[in-house]
Amino acid sequence: MQNFSFQNPVKLLFGKGQIANIAGEIPTTARVLMTYGGGSIKANGVYDQVKAALAQHTLMEFGGIEPNPRYETLMKAVELARAEKLDYLLAVGGGSVLDGTKFIAAAIPFVGEPWDILSKAAPITSAVPLASVLTLPATGSEMNTFAVISRNSTHEKLAFGHPLVYPKFSVLDPETTFTLPPRQIANGVVDAFTHTMEQYLTYPADAPLQDRFAESILKTLIEEGPKTLANPTDYTSRANFMWCATMALNGIIGCGVPQDWATHMIGHELTALHEIDHARTLAIVLPSIMHVKRDTKQGKLLQYAERVWDIRTGTDAERIDAAIAATRKFFESMGLPTRLNAYNVGEEVAGIVADRLSSRGEVALGEHKDITAQTVRDILRMSI
Amino acid sequence: MQNFSFQNPVKLLFGKGQIANIAGEIPTTARVLMTYGGGSIKANGVYDQVKAALAQHTLMEFGGIEPNPRYETLMKAVELARAEKLDYLLAVGGGSVLDGTKFIAAAIPFVGEPWDILSKAAPITSAVPLASVLTLPATGSEMNTFAVISRNSTHEKLAFGHPLVYPKFSVLDPETTFTLPPRQIANGVVDAFTHTMEQYLTYPADAPLQDRFAESILKTLIEEGPKTLANPTDYTSRANFMWCATMALNGIIGCGVPQDWATHMIGHELTALHEIDHARTLAIVLPSIMHVKRDTKQGKLLQYAERVWDIRTGTDAERIDAAIAATRKFFESMGLPTRLNAYNVGEEVAGIVADRLSSRGEVALGEHKDITAQTVRDILRMSI
Structure with missing residues (x-):
């Protein structure tokens, strides 16, 4: 820790x-x-x-x-x-x-x-x-x-x-929150989910309680998200979602562990450029980062696969693929596309975002500061 | 919630x-x-x-x-x-x-x-x-x-x-904490474990995140407790135990859920009367409360059995018995007796504690306020 x-x-x-x-x-x-x-x-x-x-x-x-x-x-x-x-x-x-x-x-x-x-x-x-x-x-x-x-x-x-x-x-x-449009609820669930992932999906840091707290939030969002989307006036599932969203980013689960936040940094650029809802940018970027950074995140990806999605069979690579696919499917089940083409944004965005980030200084994102401008391009090309 | x-x-x-x-x-x-x-x-x-x-x-x-x-x-x-x-x-x-x-x-x-x-x-x-x-x-x-x-x-x-x-x-x-006597470490692990149980082992309250957070602490204590007892200067397991103990009683896991605290109320009397270490009184009282209140706590006892101890087979009663036995075994593995006879305290204590509690007003402990002076007697008789 x-x-x-x-x-x-x-x-x-x-x-x-x-x-x-x-x-x-x-x-x-x-x-x-x-x-x-x-x-x-x-x-x-x-x-x-x-x-x-x-x-x-x-x-x-x-x-x-x-x-x-x-x-x-x-x-x-x-x-x-x-x-x-x-x-x-x-x-x-x-x-x-x-x-x-x-x-x-x-x-x-x-x-x-x-x-x-x-x-x-x-x-x-x-x-x-x-x-x-x-x-x-x-x-x-x-x-x-x-x-x-x-x-x-x-x-x-x-x-x-x-x-x-x-x-x-x-x-x-x-x-x-009972009268909120479904789109905002769905966005909220994915936002809270991604906040948790930014503090969890890095590398093992001998912090088992923080890991389990993060997994607790992820699992509860996976359970309660679809319920609260389907039944907006169900007090219980709305309350549980609300509590998850607060606990996802009040600092508790981030105590003593490495953090990523590259998904947010790249997502903010997509919102600024194309006015895509914040959470919707996260749904696009996170699965691609999981793919591109699968080597440095391998330990946590395998833990996430097993503990959050109960994926226990297959090779390491297969379990990681299954975990990324499950994440993508969850976002899409909440109504959030996970590809930029849903917003008519093409491959040129990859270079534009990389350049915008570069214009504010050296690009060195993620828990290892190893997501460079080139990595950002790769991530966004994979997100088309 | x-x-x-x-x-x-x-x-x-x-x-x-x-x-x-x-x-x-x-x-x-x-x-x-x-x-x-x-x-x-x-x-x-x-x-x-x-x-x-x-x-x-x-x-x-x-x-x-x-x-x-x-x-x-x-x-x-x-x-x-x-x-x-x-x-x-x-x-x-x-x-x-x-x-x-x-x-x-x-x-x-x-x-x-x-x-x-x-x-x-x-x-x-x-x-x-x-x-x-x-x-x-x-x-x-x-x-x-x-x-x-x-x-x-x-x-x-x-x-x-x-x-x-x-x-x-x-x-x-x-x-x-590296130089602490093993007895104090063992006591600390059981104290933190019981603090968590007092806020968890009540009845289902539609609070899945709080439940999972509590289970996270319990599982981490079960993993890290024996390690930190065996290796006092292992920074990692000591740090994880320390973080568990703080999170067990800083209010987070108790938000929006019923709480019990009968184990503590009865345990305090045993300390006051017989100078038994605080945590050691908890190790004695908690398993008996789990037995005596197994009906009103049934839902949570079964959840505890499955999620914390991975007990998945047998009838409801058998799984509850197994969960209580696992709890007792964990405390004893940490060096804490779970019976009063280890302290040469006999059955007469049951009436004395019940009377002392009664002398300060009607006894109505636990999440349902249904632990009366008579229940206290039953719990302590079962703890001999």
Whole structure:
């Protein structure tokens, strides 16, 4: 096991009716900015629940945060918060709203050009406190420090993370997700699955508990994913999916183990270039990385085959092939294509993505930093 | 899944050499009281490492905290801290030192008789900040709010817990445990195993991820326990055991599921009466509870048999018997007797423990609150 430090102070309020309890979590003197996306929270009653819970608080709102939240949009919220001296952010929505709100929180007190937080890893020394009401299980943003932000003008999609943008609390009420479109649920399942794989499918690191925790999440997603897609108002399977998505990226399973994240790095480029949903890029890239990196990932691929998919017969190569095929089949069963041709994207994307990554510095992705620009090309050519 | 709220802000510093990093975690202006036990930390170098790390801090010390820490002893530390205006506690030791230090932290600012915190659940409104350097993996105290304290004069052993006594940070360096006596390692493995069972072996609650996480800890302890007992300086197995013990009782696996804790409640009485090591009381009581409550725990007992012990053949009753036997055999393989007669304790203890529990109010233990004074008698008679 590798040395690590870990701290995750986010308070979770999980279950039916928990939105009613948020007033007690936010200082009564706070000037709250509620952020949200396209307005689905108004259709499904979550907006009203939040307003009712915060009836005694000073509350303003900012809607219209997009999927793949845009810097240009978020900066309008920053201006509003600065002008109105708002000092507490409540993100109500999915990962995009949460990520966007983390950026707003860091940008409000930032001196200089806030885009530098993303493009130059400019240091953050303070942030406005934020919290969340999660309505889309997927990204784990409700219990981590990460945010991914896009910029229209440059077609860039960049990430940052800082302990100052941990939510103070997050409400996870599975009922708030009952009205989500099936596409978003399917995306969420694959997103959580891939987050787990990024921390698991590397090389054996003498960390059996972390391995088993990761396998626990994968197996539960494989069981609960199809159920929650088929029965959107089945509280139990929705709750279990929601809990898996949070545990997949709150830091626990990554303690003391190597991590990959190449799938995400390449996937972000596909979203930035072609506006393919985040999770859908992962469904395309992950199987190809499993193929291309099958030698360095062999130990874990065989463990994954046996423990997650119960694949126990055949040669090493056959079991690895079967595990990759099972992964692909699972993604496709959730309705996510695993080939770029489903999006009318052709082979030229391989070079473009490799060049874009190269333009930001030497490409050295994956747990061994051995995924070069050439490997990225190979991975994407295999994904057509 | 049940509704829950969860928050665990403890910072972990895990791995070799992490003691050197504690100075940065404690305010430079703090007046630190270092607490410890019988002095083993002086023999194994941990004391010197801590002193060196805190060379720039104001540091006093208080040694002599016993296994099953005594109220009488702890109150001397409270007096010292009050007199010297010490405002930060650093517990260096195992669960007893940590638990005792949590009590000291709550007692220093407490107005009135601090024993009331334990005996009357007197409310705690403030506590001195504390942190820990863990040298004995077992209780999980390094990442939770719980403490169990004994009182000489009354032979009582009582528990309290409060978010104010979460350690600010805990150092988990497996190397600090290399010199522990085998008995303490064996006890620690069984303690962590039983903590997991108390949160797992109840009834199915539609919480598959929590179940799998618990099974992950149990299986890892079954694998790593004998290894770390046989090879005390094998860093890897010691690290894995240490991580299991922390994850067994930091709240994660208990989120949203019913919990039992009857084994602990009965075990505490055996320690208070006969000074049997805490973990050793658990090894005695748990198998009997599994027997006596086999009907209400049937679903989980069968799942435990299959997933943890790979017991797949026989009738339901036979598989449950086999799972109980496997548990007993595991404890005994670690050197812990599972019968009271190993301690020359006879049947009379059954009535004495039942009466002691009854004297503090109606006995209603377990996940169904259906373990009465009579059930306690049955459980202990079966444990002779």
